[in-house]
Amino acid sequence: MDWLEQFNHAMTYIEQHLTDTIDYQQLANIAGCPYYQFQKIFTYMTNISLNEYIRRRKMSLAAVDLMNHHMRVIDVAYKYGYDSPTAFNRAFQSVHGIAPSVIRKTCQSIQAYPPFTFSLSIQGSVPLQFQIVEKDSFRVVGIDCPLSHQLENNFKDIPYQWNQAVQNGTITQLISFMDSEPKGLLGVSIHHSSEWKYMIAVSSQKESQDFNEYIIPNTTWAIFKGHGHTKTIQDLEKRVILEWLPTSGYEYANIPDIEVYINPNPENAIYEYWLPVIQKEE
Secondary structure, eight states: OHHHHHHHHHHHHHHHHHTTTTOOHHHHHTTTTTTHHHHHHHHHOOOOOOOOHHHHHHHHHHHHHHHSOOOOOOHHHHHOOOSSHHHHHHHHHHHHHHHHTTTTTOOOOOOOOOOOOOOOOOOOOOOOOOEEEEEEEEEEEEEEEOSSSHHHHHHHHHHHHHHHHHHHHHHHHHHHHOOOSOOEEEEEEEEEESOOOEEEEEEEOOSSSSSSEEEOOOOEEEEEEEEEGGGGGGHHHHHHIIIGGGGEEEESSOEEEEEEEEEEEEEEEEEEEEEEEEEEEO
């Protein structure tokens, strides 16, 4: 089964569970990748978060129930997993722009969001520069912060943590500890265990009481190079995941992926994206 078919099966699973509990780990298993990676692929492919997609689908069906089935608002709220009418009202208005209580009293239009299906598109006209490297385990030291299970939160929280680290001198202190490969400031996304976290770190053998440490396991890395504004590394990651990975003969290895900022100058950044991979079974 190829990855497009797996993702379409995942969309079917969502449709089948819009009125009960969606098991996000089961959803990722159907898609054939870790849950964190599934969220990232979904967001890059659709330009909306997984949570927002599910909310839109629920509210699309909820509007039909309210208009055509003459159900009470509170019953519709419970049907789609909202424990309070207030939370349901907020979600409904965020999608349709009107309160659910007035939907049958007005002639205002509502929004309909059909279920997603995925198909192949032609991309990749701009080449990706990469290399496959076997690397022994290495130690990183730095500061960590919680990594949200809702990917959209991380797009806001992680840049904030970087800004704080610059302003309070943590980055300068970290650079003084850097003594091993990969050389550069590291953004390490740790999401393969029960405790998800993001580290701003460097590779180092030095001991420190000020920083936390983490051992990156030995693995095979697909290393992609890029340059530009520091925020464009997300564009590189998006291309790697959507254009390179599906046809590479590799799949994601369930260990941390790493951003390496060789030159972290925001306006003239040089960076690498380290994606842990394993060869696909035939």
